[in-house]
Amino acid sequence: MKGIKQGMRLNGIDIDIKQGEIVGLAGLLGSGRTELAKVLFGVNLPDEGEVFWYGQPAKIHTPADAIKKGMGFCTEDRKVEGIVPHLSVKENITIALLPRLNRFGFVKSKEQNKIVEKYIKRLKIKTPSPEQAICNLSGGNQQKVLLARWMCMEPKLIIMDEPTRGIDVGAKVEIEQLIQELSKNGISVLMISSEIAELERNCDRIIVMREGKKTGELISDNISQDKIMETIVKGSEREVKIHE
Template sequence: MSVLLRMEGVEKSFPGVKALKGISLEVEEGEVHALMGENGAGKSTLIKVLTGVYGRDQGKIYFAGEEIHCKSPAEAGEIGISTIYQELNLIPYQTVYENMFLGRELKKNAFFLDRKAMQDEAEKALSDLGLEIDVTKSLNHYSTAIQQMVAIARAVRSKARLVIMDEPTSSLDQTEVRVLFRIIRQLKEKKISVLFISHKLDEVYEICDNLTIFRDGETVGRYAVQDIDQYKLISLMIGKEWKEREREDKKSFSDAETLLSVKNAKLAMRLSGVNLSIRKGEILGLAGLLGSGRTELAELLFGTEKAGEGEVFWMDEAYFRRNPSKSIEKGMGFCTEDRKTEGILPNLSVEENMTIAMLPKLQKHGFIDFKKQKELAKRYVELFNIKTPSLAQKIRNLSGGNQQKVLLARWMCMNPKLMILDEPTRGIDVGAKEEIEKLIQGLSAEGISVLMISSELSELARNCHRVVVLRDGKVRGEIEGDAIFEDSIMTLIAEDAKEGEEDEAK
């Protein structure tokens, strides 16, 4: 196969950090090529340099045999490079079809848009992905997973020769991942190349032909996927020998005091009478397919969702009129799934983002103790191994995984009684994931309860003392102690989904 993309000696620096140190990359025509590396290795920076978001300091980029100098993503799109970024770059208040044709609108003439043609083509593109939705509704009407599929459809329909996918499956369930992989194989058959970035190694081994490993802004090597096993791959990514983290002992919390309980929780069509309790020091996992009500339940408990019904008890006392401020005062922390819109404050520093919830406790006589603030931030940067040139660095300049670590530190420095973690390791590499899981276990050891929502069943099986399965806003089953395995969780989800399909057929 001929080489479609070649990057040679690419360098890029930001204030205080050299993100790319002479990186090289080759992608062949019709190849699915994975970019592998820890958070902060330079993968996302490389993509932004390729697509014109950032200018390069040094190096050359060749596409289809010609040297290119893209100055914007639009310019990259014109030559055949389309990108789906890890953090969705769509406009939530525009319609689905308007998002799909953004910058590439179809026109009847010089003055009027052909909206009917755009709607029809958008419906067809989404239908090819197995998605039947109303394209005239605003994008924010739909879940993050559907928004991700819209972004994928937009990239696929642009007639690109190279499609770049940065963590494309991070918001998708297993069925949607299967659909995405079918689309990727169709692209491959049409000789369209795919540059695939993912921390989910099983996906890389299933869909990719070759991979290139980056570490600390440098190229480690290029390998055929079939020639490198997972242990060697991870070891090359982290720069040392890796050993798989063992499953934690399943301590019983049946006699522990109940910290929080909810009875008959309801929320429009999303929660239908959920009963749940969390014991002190327990790690309780919430499993289920997308749309099962896991996130909605977490938001109801924390007080960000105020339209719900039901009784919530905090340490056996009724907790009325819930809101985030009161929940924080009681000792709750909530690390949301969508860090871009609900988590980080992009224009503030790492130090400010990490300590913002702590500010009331850091003030003295109306003034913030900046020395204490800096010491606290420095401690958690070291504890979480957050890669940042300084505490003053704007958080928007950090990689997605390091941003997630800052958000976790934000709540953990509050010494909470309960941590609600919604997809805490989403978009985080293998090494960082292990660190986060150890920190979660450390919370439990200190008597802090954790409500853990995760789409990765292996993560729940390794860490949770009890797992509750939700479907259609109802509790459908529970697994406890040594019975918690990936297979047992999947069996419960699958059996329940099958029952639901049978009920619908009737």
């Protein structure tokens, strides 16, 4: 298997993600997890360091570059940085796909409808019709629409920042199932979450961050809620000692 290799620095951080792997990013608030995701996706540019994509330096300067490479990014703030509130579910699903649905500037509407229908069914998105404005949907269904937006791009890597925040329990389970499904289909997932239990359930590997640095890494058998907590705390204890 050819692995995706990505190395980069935030405060001097290196991480790599392999194909089909679910990597969790744990850490306290402000530990730089979201910042890391934003640099990966080209929202912010790194001051130093580089992102590698399949072993090659990836020149990612804008989200559009990252999308072209095959990345998707479900942001933490769904309402401001995710959905386009007054557009329909259909448009929200296909917004990133539009360049591929382009025929002489026109939208290939038949193909668009087919894709939209397929993903509404597959992700069990509850909406009265694809034409419904997305702001009228529940949080969980909005999140599913955003997931569909990236899944229909057939990506290699999806970054998810707090994918289950503000979502009811049923939808939470469904989203977690989807994450597993993605991984089975060879899509890598980088998952950021403050819910340690969620990371424990889903991740193949967990990286613990603190102040933009990697302070620990847990692999398969080693993953447990206590271990994650321990690693997070250890990092802070070290800080305290230095301060003393």
